[in-house]
Amino acid sequence: MDKILVHGGRRLSGSIKISGSKNSSLPILAATLLTREPCVVHGVPDLSDTNYMLQILAHLGAQVERASGTVTVTAEKVHCVAPYDIVRKMRASVCVLGPLLGRCKEAAVALPGGCVIGDRPIDLHLKGFEALGAAVRVEGGDIKVFAPKLRAAQIDMQGIFGPTVLGTDNVMMAAVLAAGVTVIEGAACEPEVVDLANFLNKMGAKIEGAGTTRIVIEGVHELHGAEHRVIPDRIEAGTFLVAGAIAGDGVTVKRVEPEHVRAVTDLLARCGYAVDVAGDSISILANGSASALEIVTEPYPGFPTDMQAQMCALLSTNRGTSSVTENIFPQRYMHVAELKRMGANVRLEGATAVIDGVGSLLGAPVMASDLRASAALVLAGLKADGVTEVSRVYHIDRGYEHLDEKLSELGAHIERVKSE
Numbered sequence: 001m002d003k004i005l006v007h008g009g010r011r012l013s014g015s016i017k018i019s020g021s022k023n024s025s026l027p028i029l030a031a032t033l034l035t036r037e038p039c040v041v042h043g044v045p046d047l048s049d050t051n052y053m054l055q056i057l058a059h060l061g062a063q064v065e066r067a068s069g070t071v072t073v074t075a076e077k078v079h080c081v082a083p084y085d086i087v088r089k090m091r092a093s094v095c096v097l098g099p100l101l102g103r104c105k106e107a108a109v110a111l112p113g114g115c116v117i118g119d120r121p122i123d124l125h126l127k128g129f130e131a132l133g134a135a136v137r138v139e140g141g142d143i144k145v146f147a148p149k150l151r152a153a154q155i156d157m158q159g160i161f162g163p164t165v166l167g168t169d170n171v172m173m174a175a176v177l178a179a180g181v182t183v184i185e186g187a188a189c190e191p192e193v194v195d196l197a198n199f200l201n202k203m204g205a206k207i208e209g210a211g212t213t214r215i216v217i218e219g220v221h222e223l224h225g226a227e228h229r230v231i232p233d234r235i236e237a238g239t240f241l242v243a244g245a246i247a248g249d250g251v252t253v254k255r256v257e258p259e260h261v262r263a264v265t266d267l268l269a270r271c272g273y274a275v276d277v278a279g280d281s282i283s284i285l286a287n288g289s290a291s292a293l294e295i296v297t298e299p300y301p302g303f304p305t306d307m308q309a310q311m312c313a314l315l316s317t318n319r320g321t322s323s324v325t326e327n328i329f330p331q332r333y334m335h336v337a338e339l340k341r342m343g344a345n346v347r348l349e350g351a352t353a354v355i356d357g358v359g360s361l362l363g364a365p366v367m368a369s370d371l372r373a374s375a376a377l378v379l380a381g382l383k384a385d386g387v388t389e390v391s392r393v394y395h396i397d398r399g400y401e402h403l404d405e406k407l408s409e410l411g412a413h414i415e416r417v418k419s420e
């Protein structure tokens, strides 16, 4: 397994182009199963997660071609079983259930395992499918859904931890071919849900209200091929802005949608970083006297859970006492023990991390655990004295396109050590 060595103390400057959104690409690639015609998707980042999705589509019978960031999928004939050995690698593969149900009126997908950020239930997805008239069975670790005829329904997707992003996507994709008008209440409002709805509408679907908690879908008889460019990755953008706050003498992220990153830029400005938005670029300057913060993760447009670990790394050396409360995945604190190995002063009180800023961090061998926690450890290494060795960086490669190379372009002294 590869490692990343981060030599702390270097200042970052310059600009970086942000890649297409991972969390937009995955459901949009799944949605190509809804038509026999070719679909062309631009801006798909080269990540292990997106490549797993392409493997799944190919396994399901689709013809898949990738030319750098452009993926062409032609699902002329599909069969409806996604096998465990691929699904287990990526939980988000559950989002092929909706399009398979819409297209084939049946689907079987291995039940996704949990992961280090917590149990990842899909009860709300299944509740939505049942409301659309599907019979749902869990058999031998597979979820099997079957609906001779899908019917429109009124569905509430709100769960105890708020709306479900992929659940909203899945039900939307199953409903687009269901006769009648389906209403999803308590829908997720994330930009990635809007991007999927825009792609489905280009395919001939009739979806209104995406981006609000009430999505209305008028079923159509069939969908046709479409061409689309996925939105920029707001979490990658936020991650690089935090890198600029930690060690930057002027870092600019380009090709972003500033509105999608507003919850992050507002907090960075609030604790004292100079943030400047100009068109599709955002610049940030480090600030040695930036202050503590109180952060609560919330569904969009609130502060995103996917930026929580990165902010913990930043706040570990901001003067004062910060608190970070994780409302979406209350166990999402695998990074805390590793940050403490670097000298951070963090204590967990239930789903809240209380961070007393320290003067500096010390480089140490640390272990990556999930995608965003891994990025947080690299960020902490940028400002630590000495070398931070981050192991199991395959977690990073799942969701960041060449993170180490992009940080090097900004001036970081960072090297990837290939495993023997």
Ligand code: EPZ
Pocket (backbone or CB within 6 Å): 022, 023, 024, 026, 092, 119, 120, 121, 122, 123, 124, 125, 126, 159, 160, 161, 162, 163, 164, 165, 166, 167, 188, 192, 305, 306, 328, 329, 371, 372, 399
């Ligand atoms: C998406 O996951 C993202 N992944 C996650 O990003 C992100 O953290 C999450 O949304 C929240 O914003 C992709 O889009 C591929 P949820 P998703 O269903 O859709 C509970 C990353 O780092 N829940 O919105 O799987 C769930 O346990 C990844 O890029 C139920 O209870 O998350 C959680 O507490 C990590 N029942 C909350 O809802 C369900 O049926 C939100 O989960 C579904 C979810």
